[in-house]
Amino acid sequence: MKLQSKLPSVGTTIFSQMSQLAAEQQAINLSQGFPDFPCDPLLPELVFQASQQGLNQYAPMPGLLVLREQIAALTQRCYGRAVCPDRQITVTSGATEALFVAIQALVRSGDEVIVFDPAYDSYLPAVELAGGRTVHIPLQPPEYRVDWQAVERQISSKTRLIMVNSPHNPTGMVFSREDWLALEQLVLKHRLFCISDEVYEHMVFDSLPRHSANQLTQLAERTVVVSSFGKTFHVTGWKLGYAVAPVELTTEFRKIHQYVTFSSFTPAQQAIAELMQQKPELVTNLADFYQQKRDSFRSLLQSSGFALLPCQGTYFQLADYSALSALDDVSFCRQLTVEHKVAAIPLSVFYRQPPQQQVIRFCFAKQPLTLQQAAEKLCRVSR
DSSP: OOOOOOOOOOOOOOOHHHHHHHHHOOOOEOOOOOSSSSSTTTHHHHHHEEEEEEETTTOOTOOOOOHHHHHHHHHHHHHHHOOOOTOOOEEEEEEEHHHHHHHHHHHHHOOOOEEEOOOTTHHHHHHHTTTTTEEEEEOTTTOOOOOOHHHHOOOTTTTTEEESSSSTTTTTTOOOOHHHHHHHHHHTTTEEEEEOOOOOTTBTTTTTOOOOOOOOOHHHHHHHEEEEEHHTTTTTOOOOEEEOOOOOHHHHHHHHTTTSSSSHHHHHHOOOOOOOHHHHHHHHHHHHHHHHHHHHHHHHHSSSSOOOOOOOOEEEEEEETTOOOOHHHHHHHHHHHHHHEEOEEGGGGGOOOOOOEEEEEEEESSSSHHHHHHHHHHTTOOO
């Protein structure tokens, strides 16, 4: 039987490949973006309590109301936006599901979607499965800032949607208020929609203001904002996220969501709602928590041959290795894993047309000992 693939150019993701190689080589895994430390100890207890209380069946399709109410309160507290828990918030099985569903709800056959490279790898296949085409705008190192005039030049009669991601994976760039205002102006001028991937929203460093599509009323009325409990509470394996959108977009979003996962893990929804209520400081203090890890990791690598690029947010650090090797980034990451026992991610995989640069990504969402051991190995890498 011959099957014509809907995604002929898609294979196993680089994240799976590098994590598997790290396991095979018994290397320290700084490639895939997940913590190696436990979540707050109260959270598993709350999951157990919810299960013991009988919350083991399907949650309502939009998510437990108690959790949606906490999301609404968080959105109001962080961004000053009042959203309706019933009609504007949907709990999803991870942020990737929310991104996929939002794309399927908005993109039609023949539509064009603007994305910024380097881009998270789920965007392109989701757009193609919806019948659309991605238009890639490369961001330039070391700052990876958006040239909004260049963006407008790429807008055509077929442009339907702009996808943004701030704080940005993999570069750590964070949108300024001027960026958000420029985006709002383009969306309104050309009557576009927006998907704002904000899964690292609470990881903004150096006292920079935390901005969001939620803060601009007119932009928010044409935007699906996606976030992640897995990132915020160190439970990526629970696959729990959410989408905030105006009523009309939420209606279309839920039409698809109900046939993708319908609902998500019920005890975890109850537990996270209670945790948000009992320990709001876990969100408030998250930026300081990860900034300490960023600063420690950067300090540990000062004597290495890696040139560290700016990191304003997320838990990723880019590093230029051009002083250490002439290899391409995929080959260098494999060599780093096999010979030096530290796994990283090559930046080129985040591009449609990779530029000529030798940059890789490390994840510093790790215990201090893990970062110290990794840094010791990385400091021994030489040409």
